Amino acid sequence: MLSFYGRRQSRKTKRSNLIDLKNYKFFFNDVNLLNKKRKLNKLYQNFNLEIGFGKGENLIFQSQIKKNDFFFAIDPFISGGLKLKKEIEIYKISNIYFSNVTFSQFFEIKGDFNFKKIFILFPDPWPKKKHQKRRLINEEFVKNLDQITFKNSEIYIATDDDDYSNQISKSFLKQNFFKLLLKSTDNQSLEDYNIYPTKYLRKAKKENRRINFFIYKK
Numbered sequence: 773m774l775s776f777y778g779r780r781q782s783r784k785t786k787r788s789n790l791i792d793l794k795n796y797k798f799f800f801n802d803v804n805l806l807n808k809k810r811k812l813n814k815l816y817q818n819f820n821l822e823i824g825f826g827k828g829e830n831l832i833f834q835s836q837i838k839k840n841d842f843f844f845a846i847d848p849f850i851s852g853g854l855k856l857k858k859e860i861e862i863y864k865i866s867n868i869y870f871s872n873v874t875f876s877q878f879f880e881i882k883g884d885f886n887f888k889k890i891f892i893l894f895p896d897p898w899p900k901k902k903h904q905k906r907r908l909i910n911e912e913f914v915k916n917l918d919q920i921t922f923k924n925s926e927i928y929i930a931t932d933d934d935d936y937s938n939q940i941s942k943s944f945l946k947q948n949f950f951k952l953l954l955k956s957t958d959n960q961s962l963e964d965y966n967i968y969p970t971k972y973l974r975k976a977k978k979e980n981r982r983i984n985f986f987i988y989k990k
């Protein structure tokens with residue numbers, strides 16, 4: 773199982789907010805996920821997943837343009853989850869469940885969930901050679917994606933790290949479960965495919981870094 777090396781919460785996070793979050797009706801954990809699934813199966817046909825949702829900007833956007841779809845989202849950085857909770861309340865959103873589990877933990881508890889679309893926007897790049905084993909997307913990860921998708925499922929990935937981009941291409945090519953539908957470094961493609969300009973997308977653009985955008989299809 774891939775360990776998590778990033779930040780779990782900011783220093784300012786209040787304990788009372790964490791307790792509220794864990795009791796929040798749109799927050800899932802290993803115990804309540806499968807119960808939630810039973811209810812959702814009656815209401816929704818399409819389930820999507822965002823891995824590493826950050827502050828939830830893309831997630832909120834996607835959930836609003838596809839109101840008949842349901843969105844699961846995971847990110848161990850709980851301060852982002854607190855921001856997302858506020859947005860869900862402000863916009864009265866009801867088609868999202870989120871959690872602070874890592875992808876590996878989610879993979880253990882997911883049951884027989886399959887996702888139509890999976891978004892992974894700006895996964896931590898871990899640019900130093902000695903840290904590259906910490907990267908989320910590798911061959912093992914692609915094998916796991918195969919287990920949570922079905923024919924025609926799509927995986928959307930963006931990164932501004934060229935070395936990570938090569939690792940992503942190689943991992944998908946070697947595992948051969950998905951075909952490459954699009955590989956673009958043209959920012960217009962992100963807009964064309966309705967990818968929200970998240971904090972890390974805006975930062976990459978501001979710093980004039982090339983954004984590698986992939987769509988894989990099963």
Ligand SMILES: C[S@@+](CC[C@H](N)C(=O)[O-])C[C@H]1O[C@@H](n2cnc3c(N)ncnc32)[C@H](O)[C@@H]1O
Pocket residue numbers: 776778779823824825826827846847848849852873874875876892893894895896908970971972973
């Ligand atoms: C660079 S940020 C990008 C956030 C957001 N997607 C954006 O575009 O602004 C990467 C996010 O991935 C999350 N993350 C890192 N490892 C993860 C894992 N194993 N499973 C799920 N999320 C992870 C981090 O906590 C962080 O919030």
